Amino acid sequence: xxxxxEMSRExxxxxxxxxxxxxxxxxxxxxxxxADELGIKTVVVASVxxxxxxxxxxxxxxxxxxxxxxxxxxxHEPGLQRFTEESRKIVESKGGKILMAPHVFGGLSYxxxxxxxxxxxxxxxGNTLRILGQGMKVVCEVAMAAADAGLVRTDEExxxxxxTGMGADTAVVLKPVNVHDFFDLRIKEILCKxxx
Amino acid sequence: xELKTVxxxxxxxxxxxxxxxxxxxxAEELGINTIVIASVTGKTAVKAxxxxxxxxxxxxxxxxxxxxPNTQEFSEESRRAVESKGGTVLTVTSVFGGLSTxxxxxFKxxxxxxxxxxxxxxxxxxxxxAIEIVVTAADAGLVRTDEAxxxxxxPEAGADxxxxxxPINAIDFWDLKIGEILCKxxxL
Numbered sequence: 001x002x003x004x005x006e007m008s009r010e011x012x013x014x015x016x017x018x019x020x021x022x023x024x025x026x027x028x029x030x031x032x033x034x035a036d037e038l039g040i041k042t043v044v045v046a047s048v049x050x051x052x053x054x055x056x057x058x059x060x061x062x063x064x065x066x067x068x069x070x071x072x073x074x075x076h077e078p079g080l081q082r083f084t085e086e087s088r089k090i091v092e093s094k095g096g097k098i099l100m101a102p103h104v105f106g107g108l109s110y111x112x113x114x115x116x117x118x119x120x121x122x123x124x125x126g127n128t129l130r131i132l133g134q135g136m137k138v139v140c141e142v143a144m145a146a147a148d149a150g151l152v153r154t155d156e157e158x159x160x161x162x163x164t165g166m167g168a169d170t171a172v173v174l175k176p177v178n179v180h181d182f183f184d185l186r187i188k189e190i191l192c193k194x195x196x
Numbered sequence: 197x198e199l200k201t202v203x204x205x206x207x208x209x210x211x212x213x214x215x216x217x218x219x220x221x222x223a224e225e226l227g228i229n230t231i232v233i234a235s236v237t238g239k240t241a242v243k244a245x246x247x248x249x250x251x252x253x254x255x256x257x258x259x260x261x262x263x264x265p266n267t268q269e270f271s272e273e274s275r276r277a278v279e280s281k282g283g284t285v286l287t288v289t290s291v292f293g294g295l296s297t298x299x300x301x302x303f304k305x306x307x308x309x310x311x312x313x314x315x316x317x318x319x320x321x322x323x324x325x326a327i328e329i330v331v332t333a334a335d336a337g338l339v340r341t342d343e344a345x346x347x348x349x350x351p352e353a354g355a356d357x358x359x360x361x362x363p364i365n366a367i368d369f370w371d372l373k374i375g376e377i378l379c380k381x382x383x384l
Contacts, residue, residue, distance in 0.1 A: 008214065013201040015376065124308060128315040131327070131372040140318065185318040186383040189203060196373035 015195035019133060021167025023194070024052055028059040030192050031159045031171045035063065038173065042158040044068060045168070046142045050087020052161070052168045057094040065096040066151045068142035071103055099149050104141045104179050105129075125182075133193050135170025138162025140185065147176040154178065157188065169194050199376065207320055207381035209354025212240055216247035218379050219346045219358045223251060226360065230345040232256060232333045233355070234325040238274020240355050244348075245281040253283040254338050256329035259290050284338060291331045291366050292324070312369075320381050322357025325349025327372070334363035341365065344375060356381050 014030055016023045031043060042064040047053035053067040069083040081100065091098055103110070109122030119127075129137035139160040146152040154176050163169045173189040202218055204211045219231060230252045235241035241255040255278055257270040268287065275285050290297070296309030306314075316324040326349035333339045341363050350356045360376040 008202060008204045008211070010200050010202050012198050013377065015197045015199060017197070121311060124311050125315045127370045128312045131370070132319075132374045183314045183317070187319050188382050190201070190377055195197065195375055 011189065013190055014192035016169055016192065017195065019135065019164035019169045019194035019196075021051070021163070021165070021169075023169040023192075024055060024163070024167035027161060027163075027168040027171050027192055028052075028055055031161055032059050034171075034173065034189075034191050035060070035159050038157065040157050040159055040173065042066065042152055042156065044139075044142050044146045044152060044158055044160045044176075046138045046162040047083065047087070048074075048166065049082050050084050050091070051166055052163065053083075053087055053091050053096065053098075056161070057091055057096050061094070065091075065094075066099060066146045067091055067096055068099045068101070068145050071106070072100055097151050099146060099151060101145045101149060104144050104148075104182075105137065133170055133196055134164040135162040135168070135193060136172070139170055139172050139174070140187075143174055143176040144179045144182065144185070147178050152176045154181075159191070164194070201377055202379035203382035204356055204379065205382060207322065207351050207356045207383070209350070209356075211356040211379070211381070212243060212350070212354040213247070215348055215350075215355040215358050215379055216244055219348055220248055220251075222358075222360065222376070222378050223248075223346050226344065228344055228346055228360070230254065230339055230343070232326075232329050232339065232345055232347045232363075234329045234349045235274075236269050236352060238271045238278070239353065240348075240350065241270075241283070241285070242274050242277050245278055245283050249281075253278070253281075254333050255283055255285045256332050257285060257287045259293070260287060262290075262293075286333060286336050286338060288332060288336060291328050291335070291369075319377075320357055320383070321351040322349040322355065323359070323377075323380060325351075326357050326359050327361075327374070330361060330363045331366050331369060331372070334365050339363045341368075346378070 072081040105122040105126035109120040112120040139162040143160040170193045171191040260268045292309040292313040296307040299307040326347040330347040358378040364372040
């Protein structure tokens with residue numbers, strides 16, 4: 001049963017000593033604890049290869065899980081999708097949704113950066129969010145990608161999970177927005193992140 | 197490392213006293229000596245000089261002319277109160293504003309500073325302020341870039357956000373790393 005959110009309240013926040021994969025299990029545990037506490041039914045999880053996605057399907061059993069992968073053709077390798085077939089089968093067999101879509105902050109901005117060595121809007125925004133960690137940039141990006149794909153609603157809070165390279169190191173509570181409403185996004189709670 | 201963070205129901209001035217209390221408590225725990233605080237009129241600044249007695253306090257005001265030319269919103273009375281208690285009031289060009297605001301005013305176009313500021317606002321106006329003033333204070337030479345400080349910001353009036361970070365110069369902005377978030381609004 002979800003606890004009614006009080007006015008000003010003290011909550012815990014976990015800071016990891018270092019970013020990266022080693023924090024994945026703890027991130028998922030914290031996210032599940034807070035999903036239960038706040039009555040949140042949906043979790044969005046960034047997963048490049050499927051490592052985090054497979055673990056998430058077990059931890060979030062009974063919840064709606066949306067897995068957002070890296071886009072196909074990552075690092076200029078046309079057609080390459082790093083999310084493994086094995087991971088896909090496991091996620092889908094357990095009722096999870098997998099989204100492969102352009103990176104919200106990447107896309108054309110990365111094209112400009114790579115071809116013309118010029119930072120454009122998405123790169124600037126991504127780098128701004130990175131001052132709170134790579135995972136913080138990712139949690140915003142995947143939540144919006146999921147909203148644009150119609151996989152999450154924009155009027156219900158979700159927990160969004162991201163990381164640095166492989167695995168997860170950051171989890172937040174937010175209400176997703178479509179990309180075209182990015183500046184209306186508000187990060188409500190930060191459950192865990194690396195201490196940078 | 198599990199720490200506490202406080203989520204305020206709403207952003208704004210009503211949270212100021214609690215923000216100052218939280219900042220003091222964490223500064224003492226971490227051995228931080230310097231606290232940077234955004235203050236438009238001086239009201240938060242004057243409160244801070246009492247609540248944070250014993251710390252090195254740097255107050256960052258709006259630039260002069262923010263509302264209208266030749267006008268400074270930070271009252272002279274507040275400035276005297278801060279300075280008489282050993283605080284410093286910094287009044288300079290806004291890091292994210294400046295030329296970006298000029299572009300917006302004249303050409304109705306958003307430039308880099310606006311994009312950065314509005315991106316940070318997804319954590320609240322206070323987060324944008326807390327980050328901006330710490331960069332401003334570093335460029336003014338009032339804080340070192342190798343020692344952690346607590347930075348406090350809010351919306352137009354009062355304070356609702358406090359962070360721990362090592363300041364950085366504006367030219368190195370993308371290398372800034374936010375250490376801890378001590379409190380912020382939850383936006384119910």
